[in-house]
Amino acid sequence: MNADAISINHYLMLSAVLFAIGVAGVLTRRNAIVVFMCIELMLNSVNLTLCAFSSYLGNSAGQVLVFFVMAVAAAEAAVGLAIVISLFRNKQTVNIDEINILKW
C-alpha cells in the first residue's frame, strides 16, 4: 500500500478521535447547547466511519445509511433544541448541573 495515500486507517483514526472528543464533551461540559453539539459530533464521526467503509468496500449501503443518520440527526436537532428552549423558559438556565430532576 502506498504510504503517502490516505488509507482507511486514517479515516478510522480521525473518526475515533472525533467520537472520543464528542464523548468527553457530553460527559464534562455544563452548557446544554455544547453537550448537544458534542452529540452531533459523535453522530458525524460515525458518519465518517460509514463513508470510509462504504468507499473501501465499494458498497454504497453505508452511504445510504449516512443519509438516514443525517435525516434522523436533523429531526433530533429540531426536537433537542426545542427541549433546550423550553428548559430555559422554565428554569432560566441551560446549565445541566441544575437540571437534575430525572430521578424518583
Place this chain on the structure above:
Amino acid sequence: MHQFIGYVIALPLVGFLVNGLLGRRIKSEVIVGAIGSATVGIGFALSCMMFFEMLGALPEDRSHVVTLFRWVGVGALDINIAYQVDQLSILMLLIVTGIGFLIHLYSIGYMHGDPGFWRFFAYLNLFIFAMLNLIMADNFLLMFLGWEGVGLCSYLLIGFWYDRKFEKGTTGDAAKKAFIVNRIGDVGFLIGMFLIFETFGSLKFADVFSHASTLSVGAPIALWITLALFVGATGKSAQIPLFVWLPDAMAGPTPVSALIHAATMVTAGIYMIARCSVLFALAPVTMDIVAGIGALTAIIAASIGLVQNDIKKVLAYSTVSQLGYMFLGLGVGAFSAGLFHVMTHAFFKALLFLGSGSVIHAMHEEQDIRHMGGLRKHMPTTYWTFVAGMIAIAGIFPFSGFFSKDEILWKVFSSGSMLLWVIGLAGAGLTAFYMSRLVALTFEGPPRWDHHSKHPHESPRIMTVPLIILAVLSVVGGFVGIPAALGGSNHIEHWLEPIFDAAQQKLPSAGYHSHTTEYLLMAVSVMIALGGIFLARRWYLEHQNVPESIARRFPRLYSLLMNKYYVDEVYDAAVVRPIVKESDKILWRIVDVGLVDRSVNAVAKLVGWISVRARVIQNGATQSYAAVIVVGVIIIIAMMLGQ
C-alpha cells in the same frame, strides 16, 4: 354422569364468590337467598342423577375417579384435584347437598332482616364447597383441604353474630374455642397423613388402601397411623376428649347448628374413619379405642343433656352423644351401620335443630326452656315435626332412628362386648328421656312466658316446608336399612358392601346369633326408649316436683351434670391457663419480641442500609447516567477484544 361432580363442587364456590363479592350491593334478600340455595339445589339434582345412574350400573362399575387437574407435583408427591365418586361418597354427597339445600331454604326465612344476610349465605356456600371437597376427595391432601375449610367456615359462622354476648364471653370466644380445639385434632390428622406418606409413598386413597391390604393385622405402623387419624376425628366429630367445642358452637345462628354442627361437618370424622376402614381394620387396638371412646362419649354427653335448660344445648349434647354411637358402631367394625346412623341422624337432628330455630324465632330469641311451655297450639307444624324428630332419635319402631341405632347396638352385641352394649342401651334410654323432657317443657304444659311481650306464631312457609320434608325423611328414612330379621334386605349395607369388603375380611367375623336374640334386643331397646319417654312426660308434666326433689337429694350429682362434669373448668386450669401464662413469658417476650420482631426489623434495617448506598447512583444528573453508559460500553468492548 359422574363427570358432573366437578360442577356439583364448583357451583357452591361460584355462589360464595357472587354473594361474597357482590352480596353487599345486591339489596334484595330474595336474590341473595336464591343464588345461595340454587347453587346447592342444582348440585343436589345433579347428585341425584349421578346416584340413579350408579343404581343402574353393576356394583363393580359404580366407582369412578374424576380428575380435574394436577394440584401439587413435588418429587414423589403427586396430588391431583380429583374426586372419587363411589357408593360411600355418593351417600354423603346426597346428604350434604340435600340437607344443605333444605337448610339454605330455611335460612332465607330465619335470617330475614339480618344485616349480614348476604354474608351468611356466602359462608354457607363456602361451607358446602369445603364439605364437598372433604367427602369427594380421592386423596388425603384434598380431604384435608376440605377438612380445614369446614373448620374455617364453622369458625366464621359460630362467630357470625360477633357483637352478641354468649354465656361468659362473646360469640367470638365460642368461635375461637371451636377453631383451636379443632386445630388440636387437625395436628393428629396431619401426623397421620405424614405417616401414611412415609409408609406408603402416596396420599391417594386407591394407592394407600391397596398397599395397606398387604400389611398384616396388628402392624405397629397401622396402629400409629389410625391413632393419629382418630385424634383428628375426635376433634372434628366432638368426641372425648375434644368434644368441648360443640356445645359452645351453639352461639351461631340455628341453621348453622343444624347444617354444620349436627348434620354434616361433625360427621366428617366418621366418614374419614369409614373411608380408611382398611387401615383401621389393621389395628384392632385402635378399633377398641374408637368403640370405647364412642360409648363413653355417648353416655356422658347424654347424661349432661338430661339437665340442660337451653334448647340448643340439649340438642348439642344429644349430637355429641349420637356421634358417640356412630363411633361405637365403627369401633366394632359395623362401618355401614355407622354410616346408616350418619344418614338418619342427619335427617332427624337437622329437623330438631330447625324446629328449635323455629321456636327461638317465635319466642324472640328466647332459648331457655324454663321460659317456654304451651307452644303446641301456637305452632302446630313445628310441634308435630319436632315430635317426629323426637320419636326418631329415641328409636321407636318404625321411625328411622330405630333402624340405625338398633343396627349399631345389634352389631355391638354380636361383637361380644356386653359392657359396650349396656352402655349403649343406657345411653338410648337417656336419649329418649331428655328428648321427651325437651318436648314436654317446650311445647306442652302451662305457658311460662310473658303474654304481653311475646306473641308466639307459626314460622313462615319457607321455614315450615323444610321441616315437613325432614320430618317425612325422619319417619321413612330408616326403611333403606330394614334388617333381615324384620324381613327387609338392608339395602344400605349391601350398597356399601364393596367399600368395606376389604376391611371386613381383616376383622374377626361376628359370632352367630339367632333372629330370636335380635327380636329380643329390639324389644328391650324399644321398651327402654318408651320408658324414657313416658318417665320424662310423667315427671315434667304431671309430677313436676319429682325432678326437683331428685336434684335436692343428689346435689353433687346434679351440679356435676349441670356443670358438664367440669370439663371446661379442668381444661381451663390444666391446659389453657398454663399456656397463657407461659406464653406471656416465653412466647411473647422471648419468641415474639426477641426473635420474630427482631429478625423482621433486622431485614428492614438491612434493606435500608443498602438503599442509602445504592441511591447515590441515581442522582438525576444526566451526565452521570451517560458516564455509566460509557463505562458499560467500554467494558463490553474490552470483553469482546479480550476474547
